[in-house]
Amino acid sequence: MTYDFRKIEEKWQEFWAENQTFKAENDSQKEKFYVLDMFPYPSGAGLHVGHPLGYIASDIYARYKRHKGFNVLHPMGYDSFGLPAEQYAIQTGQHPAITTETNINRYREQLDKIGFSFDWSREVRTSDSSYYKWTQWIFIQLFNSWYNKDADKAEDISSLIAIFEKEGNQSVNAVCDEDVAAFSATDWKAFTVKEQQEVLLQYRLTYLAETEVNWCPALGTVLANDEIVNGVSERGGHPVIRKKMTQWSMRISAYAQRLLDDLTMVDWPQPLKDSQTNWIGRSEGAEVTFRVKGREEVIDVFTTRPDTIFGVSFMTLAPEHELVAKITTSEQKEEVEAYIAATAKRSERDRMADVKTITGAFTGAYAEHPFSKEPIPIWIGDYVLAGYGTGAVMSVPCGDQRDYDFAKHFNIPITNIFEGVDISEEAFADKEKTVIANSDFLNGLPYKKAVKRVIFELEKLEQGKGKINYRLRDAVFSRQRYWGEPFPVYYVDGMPQMISAEHLPIVLPEVEKYLPTETGEPPLGNATVWAWDVKKSAVVSNQLIDHKTVFPLELNTMPGWAGSSYYFNRYMNPNNENEIFSKEAIDYWQDVDLYIGGSEHATGHLLYSRFWQKFLFDKGIVPKPEFAKKLINQGMITGTSAFVYFVVARFAKDKQFYIAVSKSAWGRVDEVIKNWRNTHPVNEKAFRYSVLNRIHSPVEYVNSSDELDIESFRNDPMYSEFKDAIFIGEKGEVIKDNNDTYIVGREVEKMSKSKYNVVSPDSICQEYGADSLRLYEMFLGPLEQSKPWNTAGITGVHSFLKKMWRLFHGGNDGAFMVTDAAPTADNLKTLHKTIKKVEEDIENFSFNTSVATFMICVNELAAQKCNSREILEPLVLLVSPYAPHIAEELWSKLGHATSIATAPFPKFEGKYLVESSKEYPISFNGKVRFKIELQADLSKEEIEAAVMAHDKTREQLQGRSPKKVIVVPGKIVNIVG
RNA sequence: GCUCGAGUGGUGGAAUUGGUAGACACGUUGGACUUAAAAUCCAAUGGACAUUAGUCCGUGCGGGUUCAAGUCCCGCCUCGAGUACCA
Incomplete structure (x- = not known):
């Protein structure tokens, strides 16, 4: 039986979905473990092989923890509000909700093919009203809070009002606006309601104030400091100017010191901590x-x-x-x-x-x-x-x-x-x-x-x-955009009022146009049903606004980071309609144990999330002041672009064609062209040529030896102008499409459509399977490092899987052939050395080295002709987090009726690794000259005696007597002199 | 400029507390099987010298510590990321 990965992978993906194998329970006697990925923005381009890198690593860890007996929470969702869908809506009129839905479906399809163990029953989408209801709810909590510096925590605004009524604001030690005027208790009581509200706004943790903001005219919105890179907008690179505007702000500055101090509580990468420290300044x-x-x-x-x-x-x-x-x-x-x-x-x-x-x-x-x-x-x-x-x-x-x-x-x-x-x-x-x-x-x-x-x-x-x-400034929280969370806010006499929580969510209204209004108001200004009726507690038509019972609603929406600042908590109990999450859920899951994502979120998402978490902690809503114990930044996967080098040759009038010169001859174009002309005389005297830039070739036309599939290249409609190009080699010889090879130039660049170096996970899954993709992504190198993708290398891990499959399928007919024969000492040694290394590697997030360990293990077992169940069954378990499909298939063939997902991880036993002898490298003045086999339990003196008595030692010393002999038992012997 | 990270074969990368540099894989070369291809298997593969035995050189560069340095210390160079007059 051959390794039919397509059939196997489809089968088990269906099995997992049907059986909800990875559904996490909120009431479990097992210890919890929460593994989280930074959720994606579902862009129209879909995933390329760089995106799932972190997801594969976290999935391996999650699966490993299940084998280790933990109740694992491993959810996934979508950060689905955002600019691209809105820009697309402006251009095409397509509602962003539709674009977003389409993109999400495509993402889901791609993710499913890779075999992740996500608990999809917990999926959240920030643009769903059932989700952003709680984003609005947190906003209201912030509005109703102030920061008491004496208690060093956020408190309900009512405690501040109580102080004002008793003694005014002079003894209040609060984080507030710079220019708050002093008043006494009598003053306070004499203030009108509006005046009181104005004062309170200067203390609230989210407040409306005229501030100098970063206005981006091209995008028609304000931007936060972290959305500006080198003075231009992060998205689109448009200029940004300073402008005074009345905007919602978040008083993150109240938490500056705690955001700094608590960095010591979390196991996050030092560069990330450093950049937060600098940002807080x-x-x-x-x-x-x-x-x-x-x-x-x-x-x-x-x-x-x-x-x-x-x-x-x-x-x-x-x-x-x-x-x-x-x-x-x-x-x-x-x-x-x-x-x-x-x-x-x-x-x-x-x-x-x-x-x-x-x-x-x-x-x-x-x-x-x-x-x-x-x-x-x-x-x-x-x-x-x-x-x-x-x-x-x-x-x-x-x-x-x-x-x-x-x-x-x-x-x-x-x-x-x-x-x-x-x-x-x-x-x-x-x-x-x-x-x-x-x-x-x-x-x-x-x-x-x-x-x-x-x-x-x-x-x-x-x-x-x-x-x-x-240095940390309060964060501007208003955006002049359509595709974001609406504020639960209406205005009475110019003063903001919160809609009470029981009427949430305030659902994003429909608009005809997604652009700002003619009077320069945000897109929500185009909505016709966008007013709040305080009697009916409902959103009603703007025409009913009378400023008595019907009031205008806020026209701004929230920024992209609003929904992503607490989603990790919502995953704990995502379908709860009455609470942000139940007490039982948060008490059980507590916080994220492992968070994997890109380092680009260092001063945005990760700082805002810490801020909201601390606020929720102050309010007693969450039990931990930090939301993620450990965080890993996965490195970027870059693309390996392929280049074809062209010159344009012209002779006579209007007659021109292209000549592709092989990469290795590119430095000597003149010589090569001359050679070519000698063997292929072109009669026209007018022959001349000019050098053309190199052209990106789609990477799928290039094989593992950097040879171009010239025929496919010619027939690609993208390259129709090169259809009749002549390809010549190093010596100027003409390359025939079928026989000879044209070697392309290669260079590592960012993976992007415009560079024709994008590799999609779907095509890899189709050709080699998800298990190969998973293994290969890990095999490329350390998780945190950035590294180039080159599809050619995947054959290595793919043939490893085939080799492993063959361990279980012997004979000429390839039938399943695992025996109950007792394992040999060598078998056990190979297995246990593998268990030890793989376990250490997973705990250290060194996934690349455990793939190498699997290869060594399978190579050794194959050489030992091992068919023993006692060895092969644990091996399947070891491989299962990395290559879950093949593992499930072999597991079921071994006679198990249930999924391998929660089967216990093999236990390492050191006794199988005890060696009776050791091959000692013998070095002279630090240089290893030869090796000798000695009993492992010899003492220092015995080792020295054995080495000195050896013929080769005498040969090396040539009569000299050594000054010093250093013996490190179990390691090395060094003879000096 | 400042902060952080990284420099190891043709390529991706291995190398517990300093203890056999180059594991594992790709690629390359040669071979087996095959009408052929694919697949699979075997062997070689850091460089130089040498018929063999072997010798020398080698982890960005220059010093140092040590019996022993890819690993530790000092001084540089290059690349990448973040930050940008922060008083």
């Missing part, structure tokens, strides 16, 4: 208040070097700073305004690209030094960012290179306040070596002591305090 320092000479206004600055305060020789404000207009003197007004106009014109991108050019303008105003009371000129400069700190800096040229360059450029005097340091060439920024001089009460102090002292003095003056600053 904590810096310790002080806030210092400078009075402006002759004016009421003050300038607050944040500095990490308050110890250098006596080195301040000027102040710099961001051009956008609100004080600029107020303090600029009439003499300087023209220059300052011109400068502001010039910087406003420069895009964010220009500003970033051009760091070298120093620009700025003097405002004419002076600040007053808090200690020396000396006047300090106030400048503006675009190297100071409005969005960081207070948008103003105290410039200390002797201690900061940017300040130094600025001072030099504008001839501002530089004071040296460091002991024994030369600053004539550059600033001195080494904190460790700092000793302060020239600084009144700070003289002689090192950095740390000086900082402490100056903060103490500033507090005395009430002109400063120690402060910790974070």
